[in-house]
Amino acid sequence: MNDTMIQTTGLTRHFTVKKDVVEAVRGLDLHVAEGELVALLGPNGAGKSTTLRMLTTLIPPTSGTATVAGYDVVARQREVRRVIGYIGQGNGAAHAQRGRDELVSQGRAYGMSTRDAKARADELVASLDLAAVADRPVSSLSGGQKRRLDIAMGLIHAPRLLFLDEPSTGLDPQNRANLQEHILKLRAEHGTTIVLTTHYLDEADAMAERVIVVDHGTVIADDTPARLKADHAGDLITLGFGSGGDAGRAAARLSSLSDATVSSGGATVEVRVAGGPRLVPGILRDLDAAGIAVESTAVNRPTLDDVFLNLTGRSLREGVVTTSTEEVAA
Structure with missing residues (x-):
C-alpha cells in the first residue's frame, strides 16, 4: 500500500444558499494509500458527501487540488471516472429493468464488450448472492438486495477505487452485517481501495483500518479506530x-x-x-x-462516538434540522 490513491490539498467547496455563502468543505487535506479501507465520519452537514462528490468529479472544487489515482479531478475527469466506482445514498438501478441487464448495461457504458460485461455480471451476481433474484425487475427486490446490486454496479468495471456513501442506510441489522461481509470479501479478493461514509459507528469500527473524522468541512482526527479511542476517549x-x-x-x-x-x-x-x-x-x-x-x-x-464527543462536545449521531450543505449539493 505504498502508492497514493487519493491526495487532496486545501480542497474547498462553497455554496450560495439564499445569498449566503456556505462553506461545505474548508481546506481539506487527505491522503489515502492504494489498498486502504478508510471510513470518513462526521455529523450531517460536515462535508462528507460533498467531498465524495468532488472526488468523483460530480461537482468541481471551489479551490484547492485533488487527484485520484494520479489524475486531477478537474482536468482529467474521464480518466478519474474510469478507475472509480461510486455507490451513492440512493439506488442506482432502474426499477423497471432486470438486475442482470442493468449490470451488463453499466459494463457496456464503461467500454466493455458485451461478452466481457456478461461474464463480469455473472461473477458479481454469484459473489454477492444475487443469483436467485438477478433476473427479476429491480422494483421487486428487497432493500438489501437492491443495495447489493448497487455494489455490483459500482464494481462491474473492476475499479481500483470504490466510494460508498452511507451503504447501509435503511438496511436491517442482518442485511447490514451481510453487506459488510461482502464488502470485506470483495476487497480481500480484488485489493480494491475503499472509502466509505457511515453513521453506523460500529460499522466503521469493524471495517475500517483508518478513520478520518470531519467536522465543519475540515479534518479534526485521522488514525486507526483503536488509537483514536485510546487517545481521545x-x-x-x-x-x-x-x-x-x-x-x-x-x-x-x-x-x-x-x-x-x-x-x-x-x-x-x-x-x-x-x-x-x-x-x-x-x-x-x-x-x-x-x-x-x-x-x-x-x-x-470507548466508542468512536465518544471520540467525536470528546473532540467537539457533541455526538456524531446528532443531526441538523436545517437544510444541510450536503442536500444543497445534490
Missing part, C-alpha cells in the same frame, strides 16, 4: 457505593490517578481513563485498603 470505569459519602471519598482518592477524569454523582463514581481493565484491580485494592467498600464495578470500552 479512554475507558469508562463506573463504581457503585453504598452511600454518597463513600462515593465522595472514593472520588477524592481516585483524583490522583494519572491522565484520568473523575466525576461523581449520588453513590456513583465515573473514571474516564486509558487502560481501564488493567487499572480496575489496583483501584479496588486501594479503595478496600482505605476502608471504602465498592458495591458494583463496570468497565465500558
